[in-house]
Amino acid sequence: MALAQMKLDATEARLAGVTLPDGAVWARDARAAALERVRQMGLPTKRDEYWRYTDPSSLTAAEAPTAALLENDEGPLFEDVDRVRIVFVDGVFDPAASDDLSTEGVEIERLADAMQVDIHWAKDIYGVLEARGQKPVERPLAALNTALATDGVVIRATGKVSKPINFIYLHNDVASDAVLHNVVKVEADAEITLLETGPAAARFSKQLEVELGEGAVFNHVRAQGRDHERRAVTHCFARIAENSSFKSFTLTFNGVLTRNECVLEIVGDNAVAHVAGACVGDGKDFHHDDTVFVTHDAVNCESRQVFKKVLRNGATGVFQGKILVKEGAQKTDGYQISQSLLLDDDSQFLAKPELEIYADDVACSHGSTSGAIDETALFYLRSRGVSMTDARNLLTLSFLAEALEEIADEALAEELRDRLERWLARHS
Amino acid sequence: MNAMDTIEVKEGVDQETVDAVKELSGAYKHGWETEIEMEYAPKGVNTDIVRLISSKNKEPEWMTAWRLSAFERWEKIEEPTWAMVSYPEIDFQDIYYYARPKSMEEKPKSLDDVDPKLLATYAKLGIPLKEQAILAGVEGAEDIPAEGRKVAVDAVFDSVSVGTTFQKELEKAGVIFCSISEAIEKHPELVKKYLGSVVPPSDNFYATLNSAVFSDGSFVYVPPGVRCPMELSTYFRINAENTGQFERTLIIADKGSYVSYLEGCTAPKRDVAQLHAAVVEIIVEEDAEVKYSTVQNWYPGDENGVGGIYNFVTKRADCRGDRSKVMWTQVETGSAITWKYPSCILRGNDSQGEFYSIAIANNMQQADTGTKMVHLGKNTKSRIVSKGISAGKAQNTYRGLVSMHPKAKESRNYTQCDSLLIGDKCGAHTVPYIEVKNNSSRVEHEATTSKVDDDQLFYCRSRGMDEEEAVALVVNGFCKEVLQALPMEFAMEAQALVAISLEGSVG
Numbered sequence: 001m002a003l004a005q006m007k008l009d010a011t012e013a014r015l016a017g018v019t020l021p022d023g024a025v026w027a028r029d030a031r032a033a034a035l036e037r038v039r040q041m042g043l044p045t046k047r048d049e050y051w052r053y054t055d056p057s058s059l060t061a062a063e064a065p066t067a068a069l070l071e072n073d074e075g076p077l078f079e080d081v082d083r084v085r086i087v088f089v090d091g092v093f094d095p096a097a098s099d100d101l102s103t104e105g106v107e108i109e110r111l112a113d114a115m116q117v118d119i120h121w122a123k124d125i126y127g128v129l130e131a132r133g134q135k136p137v138e139r140p141l142a143a144l145n146t147a148l149a150t151d152g153v154v155i156r157a158t159g160k161v162s163k164p165i166n167f168i169y170l171h172n173d174v175a176s177d178a179v180l181h182n183v184v185k186v187e188a189d190a191e192i193t194l195l196e197t198g199p200a201a202a203r204f205s206k207q208l209e210v211e212l213g214e215g216a217v218f219n220h221v222r223a224q225g226r227d228h229e230r231r232a233v234t235h236c237f238a239r240i241a242e243n244s245s246f247k248s249f250t251l252t253f254n255g256v257l258t259r260n261e262c263v264l265e266i267v268g269d270n271a272v273a274h275v276a277g278a279c280v281g282d283g284k285d286f287h288h289d290d291t292v293f294v295t296h297d298a299v300n301c302e303s304r305q306v307f308k309k310v311l312r313n314g315a316t317g318v319f320q321g322k323i324l325v326k327e328g329a330q331k332t333d334g335y336q337i338s339q340s341l342l343l344d345d346d347s348q349f350l351a352k353p354e355l356e357i358y359a360d361d362v363a364c365s366h367g368s369t370s371g372a373i374d375e376t377a378l379f380y381l382r383s384r385g386v387s388m389t390d391a392r393n394l395l396t397l398s399f400l401a402e403a404l405e406e407i408a409d410e411a412l413a414e415e416l417r418d419r420l421e422r423w424l425a426r427h428s
Numbered sequence: 429m430n431a432m433d434t435i436e437v438k439e440g441v442d443q444e445t446v447d448a449v450k451e452l453s454g455a456y457k458h459g460w461e462t463e464i465e466m467e468y469a470p471k472g473v474n475t476d477i478v479r480l481i482s483s484k485n486k487e488p489e490w491m492t493a494w495r496l497s498a499f500e501r502w503e504k505i506e507e508p509t510w511a512m513v514s515y516p517e518i519d520f521q522d523i524y525y526y527a528r529p530k531s532m533e534e535k536p537k538s539l540d541d542v543d544p545k546l547l548a549t550y551a552k553l554g555i556p557l558k559e560q561a562i563l564a565g566v567e568g569a570e571d572i573p574a575e576g577r578k579v580a581v582d583a584v585f586d587s588v589s590v591g592t593t594f595q596k597e598l599e600k601a602g603v604i605f606c607s608i609s610e611a612i613e614k615h616p617e618l619v620k621k622y623l624g625s626v627v628p629p630s631d632n633f634y635a636t637l638n639s640a641v642f643s644d645g646s647f648v649y650v651p652p653g654v655r656c657p658m659e660l661s662t663y664f665r666i667n668a669e670n671t672g673q674f675e676r677t678l679i680i681a682d683k684g685s686y687v688s689y690l691e692g693c694t695a696p697k698r699d700v701a702q703l704h705a706a707v708v709e710i711i712v713e714e715d716a717e718v719k720y721s722t723v724q725n726w727y728p729g730d731e732n733g734v735g736g737i738y739n740f741v742t743k744r745a746d747c748r749g750d751r752s753k754v755m756w757t758q759v760e761t762g763s764a765i766t767w768k769y770p771s772c773i774l775r776g777n778d779s780q781g782e783f784y785s786i787a788i789a790n791n792m793q794q795a796d797t798g799t800k801m802v803h804l805g806k807n808t809k810s811r812i813v814s815k816g817i818s819a820g821k822a823q824n825t826y827r828g829l830v831s832m833h834p835k836a837k838e839s840r841n842y843t844q845c846d847s848l849l850i851g852d853k854c855g856a857h858t859v860p861y862i863e864v865k866n867n868s869s870r871v872e873h874e875a876t877t878s879k880v881d882d883d884q885l886f887y888c889r890s891r892g893m894d895e896e897e898a899v900a901l902v903v904n905g906f907c908k909e910v911l912q913a914l915p916m917e918f919a920m921e922a923q924a925l926v927a928i929s930l931e932g933s934v935g
Contacts, residue, residue: 327853330852342867343867344867345866345868346834348863348864348865348866349862349863351860351862351863352859352860352861353858353860353862353873354857354860355847355875356855356857357849357857358854358855359849359852360849360850360851360852360854365874366858366874367872367874368860368862369870369871369872369873370832370864371867371869371871372870
């Protein structure tokens with residue numbers, strides 16, 4: 001008990017003097033309720049079971065650690081894709097750098113504007129999905145984000161959105177501490193693709209809440225990190241309705257600390273939820289954590305979790321994945337794989353792939369492996385005249401391929417594969 | 429009525445399996461009670477009770493001090509809550525910590541002297557007559573040649589060891605097999621050296637409590653180079669009401685030795701839940717091998733979850749020497765609550781740990797069980813095979829840890845956990861922790877039934893079997909392989925278990 005009290009005291013100290021941004025009644029209420037949740041739960045510490053493999057102290061500290069600006073930048077991603085660019089600089093929306101937001105089939109507003117409107121559709125999503133996602137596992141950093149988010153956009157797709165929406169996060173200030181919150185509502189039978197790129201800030205807290213209507217389609221491709229000292233905690237909460245499809249892929253390059261939490265709740269029958277990630281980490285100060293929680297609360301749904309990590313020079317990779325099949329969620333097909341390729345002896349992989357099943361007519365499987373590059377495969381390639389470096393890179397790329405295959409759009413997948421190849425070439 | 433009677437079973441689950449599970453856990457066969465005059469220590473636990481237990485066992489001062497320091501620590505720590513089990517709060521002051529049959533105050537000289545009720549207890553539990561005589565502590569019976577297979581037994585009845593068989597024959601081989609209280613008296617140097625060296629008194633809440641109040645248990649020492657001439661076993665029986673059983677087992681396999689050890693346990697049916705918190709420590713030196721098999725059949729409570737044994741057990745083997753080997757085999761069918769993680773510390777280079785488990789939970793039973801494989805030495809190997817079967821409203825959790833330390837180069841782990849649900853009101857859960865800190869080790873964890881050995885599958889397929897038949901054969905074949913390793917009184921349970929197939933597993 002003493003420990004819990006210490007944690008709550010530390011949380012109070014951290015929250016002392018915090019003022020919540022103003023807005024309409026619902027917005028103020030949502031933020032106040034979120035702050036109350038943080039107070040009840042307390043901010044996470046390394047002693048928490050859910051943080052046993054990742055130290056959250058730099059994410060909870062009052063002062064954000066600084067991060068040098070990008071070097072070795074390979075330039076922006078998805079330049080050739082016809083898209084709507086929404087640019088944030090150190091967590092602040094930049095209208096001048098962004099495209100015109102009026103696009104067919106979608107309404108886009110700045111979060112701050114939406115929160116001034118007394119009756120707004122975002123009221124039913126903002127902080128609501130996050131609050132639902134606090135059980136059975138507490139995620140106080142997400143509640144903190146809901147309370148304090150300073151910027152972001154709200155998007156409502158009403159039809160098939162003609163081009164992808166691209167959030168571009170630029171980083172110009174070595175000491176920036178950004179808190180962004182985006183809300184996406186995909187109406188019944190509507191379809192949208194969301195892209196997210198860029199390092200964002202020295203410290204980045206970002207939340208995405210996604211509500212899918214019946215038959216809706218949501219595709220999400222994200223590239224984060226690159227060669228950078230950034231620390232980030234991101235949360236994605238989605239509620240997935242009947243016959244709808246949610247697919248999310250994240251590619252992570254370097255970065256000091258990244259914790260990506262993805263909390264999916266399947267509430268309608270025959271729905272599909274896929275979440276995948278590939279990460280390549282180099283160096284002792286690289287720590288990457290994928291934490292996924294998929295809840296099946298409907299019949300005949302499919303979920304997939306595919307995570308691949310390549311780690312070297314003392315990098316650390318973490319995977320905490322869970323499939324929860326509630327009573328009555330029959331005919332569930334749940335799949336989960338987490339694999340790491342350790343390129344040297346200093347790197348480590350820490351995993352907790354969990355299943356919790358309360359329905360008997362389901363097929364759920366999980367796998368988790370960790371090991372070095374296959375010597376036989378390496379020998380084969382060498383015997384065919386491939387150089388050591390090329391052979392290793394080729395095998396590394398093929399290891400990551402299974403995760404990249406989860407990206408629905410072939411062109412986007414190809415561009416990320418190309419990025420990966422160049423990253424490997426540069427780091428070998 | 430058995431809750432399973434009304435349950436619809438999904439397609440693909442073998443009916444024979446359903447019947448076998450029903451048979452195993454539907455009616456508890458060992459739920460009767462021996463009416464026997466008992467001697468109790470006062471209810472509750474405090475320093476006086478700890479001293480009393482110590483004095484009843486005629487222990488030396490260092491042992492009493494050891495217990496008291498554990499008790500002091502226990503008072504400061506809290507009960508763990510991380511396991512996926514729920515039960516009403518245990519009132520640790522409402523339990524008897526020491527109970528022994530009055531007739532055991534003086535050791536009986538012949539069969540006629542033994543309390544017939546005690547005798548009947550062993551007869552009813554199905555222990556062979558010859559051994560029964562010895563079990564009841566009859567002096568001289570040990571010289572009669574045993575028929576058939578020899579298994580030495582240490583029988584623990586509530587808080588005391590009633591007797592140990594074949595001691596003389598084992599002595600000839602240099603093997604020490606006796607109750608832990610006897611070992612403290614006769615072999616203090618061994619007990620002092622090893623007790624608490626694998627599971628320290630500070631290990632966890634229940635182990636700490638056990639360290640303070642353990643009343644008896646078994647002690648095994650196998651000297652260097654000796655292959656123990658027979659299987660050793662301990663049979664635990666809880667009989668007295670409101671009594672907790674806290675036994676302590678210490679097994680030491682010295683260099684190059686081998687021993688196979690069996691453990692069985694039962695308890696009467698009662699409306700009030702009873703606590704069992706045991707500690708098993710195994711020390712495996714260079715080139716030694718220990719096999720530890722358990723059929724845990726404590727009273728599981730009725731179909732509404734009333735009564736039953738709360739089983740909180742800490743079991744750990746320390747493979748200290750190079751090329752040492754330990755194998756845990758467990759069949760868990762009883763207990764209202766099972767909280768048990770037999771573990772292997774693979775300290776020696778080339779050491780090896782194996783864990784095979786079948787956990788069956790029915791009605792309102794809750795099982796949270798698994799293993800820890802801690803790889804510290806080079807080229808260490810571990811294998812985990814866990815089969816969880818849930819029926820009725822039961823919850824069955826596999827919880828495990830595989831840890832590859834930076835120095836455990838070239839090590840290997842393979843983990844497979846399968847779960848089978850019979851009915852739609854039960855649950856099956858998997859909580860594995862995987863920590864890999866070097867790259868020359870390989871760790872694989874999987875939980876699908878289709879992932880059976882490809883070579884074996886190919887062989888079956890090449891003989892004309894279809895895929896499903898082949899998988900079933902291979903999986904069942906594996907089950908049988910594990911169960912055949914369980915001899916003696918386990919034979920009955922094992923036989924029933926053989927009918928279980930894991931078709932329709934959910935992973």
